[in-house]
Amino acid sequence: MRIAMWSGPRNLSTAMMYSFAARADCAVWDEPFYAPFLKQSGRQDPMLEEIFAQEETNPDIVAARCLGEIPHGKTVFYQKHMPHHMIATMPRAWIADMVNVFLIRHPARVIASYAKKRENPTLEDIGIEMQVSLFEEIRTRQGHTPVVIDSSDIRRDPAGMLKKLCQAINLPYDPAMLSWPAGGHACDGVWAPHWYPEVWKSTGFAPPEGDLPILPAHLQPILQQALPCYERLATHALK
Template sequence: MECDGNKVVNNIIYGPGKNRYRYCKHIAKQRVPGLPNDLLQKGKHFILIQNPLNILSSFEKVVPPSFLELGLGDLVSIYSELCALGKPPPVIDAADLQQNPEDTLRGLCKDLDIPFQDAMLRWEAGPKPIDGLWAPWWYKSVHNSTHFASPRKYPRPFPFSFYDLLEQSLPFYNLLKRNVRQTSSLLRSPLPVPDLPVPVNAKLLAWVGDEIVPRESARVSVFDSVVQGGDAVWEGLRIFN
């Protein structure tokens, strides 16, 4: 197995060959320092994310989870670098991919300017020669599948011991999720996005609680007294003398 990152990039990813399209899966936390800039400047990139709430409980079955293992910080860094190069990558959420795989993949193919194929939606069960060394630990469910599974009706029980890690990871996930391209009407809000009288206000920052957040993240907690006790609801009686 070739271990020189530069040779892999130049000879395998961008080297000569018969295939017009080459799909390369990269794990953000395993990004090798010192690779040529061509890796970001050439080709077309997209980022797949998943809510850490759905990752952590299953992650523990293979390796103790940590912020570095989840790789969300590295994903944000890669996304920022691509944006700085003028190549903001499409971002897709695993939940959207499960809920509506065809529309999500069609939208992704459109963004990448590659043809959509029905074969993207189904596959033969069992291991593949390209699985890699980690397949016995990570790919058991994939080997038993032939298509995208429907989302769980109810979430898995979440281990309380991972709460701090979840709290640490969610801001990075939410930052990337704001850039998800929603292609299906099933994934969009039924209400139209209102026009702002002053368009520049779309980039306002708001002080909520003890932090400054972007406009779309400015929300009131469900545990706030406004929600729990209706403190913001007032009743007025009109009285004539």
């Protein structure tokens, strides 16, 4: 089984990767298309030189690996993908052969978290418009509605929601998914020291979130643009 988990940044995506990595049957891959995206978009993200030096930048090679042999002799291949990496020059045919899941989070929380790492984030940065576009494209290509799961629901009931997720994709649930060692994972991308310090401290899913953050005025327009996209996907979320 090859799972493509489509998630925007700051969206429990790394914790979910660690959760699947805790399964004995599962190999994981951290943001396969990040380096090709940076190479082709010209975006100046942190640690750019290190990323280009150590990660594959050819999108066709990356796409072939997504469908290729599962590493380490495992039977499940969990791939953490970011929708906004899939710009027009990226191959997409491979996606039709994946088990596609969409991980969502309320955009107020995403924007507030992202702004701590990158000042003045844009709608494109959080990837939610592309997430909806990919959702509709995959639904058309595969002929069924992809699975959607909300990160807030996972944090409220990790065991219950992971069981529902596994059932929805026909994967046996493994309670090992509820915890992992602190300190990161061997499959973390090169960019992990910049983006993952907080999740490196974790050994399981964080407790339920509180009230929605109140964003400053200059970020309110992004929130208003993002909300309809989130609400559109949320109508399909596992409950």
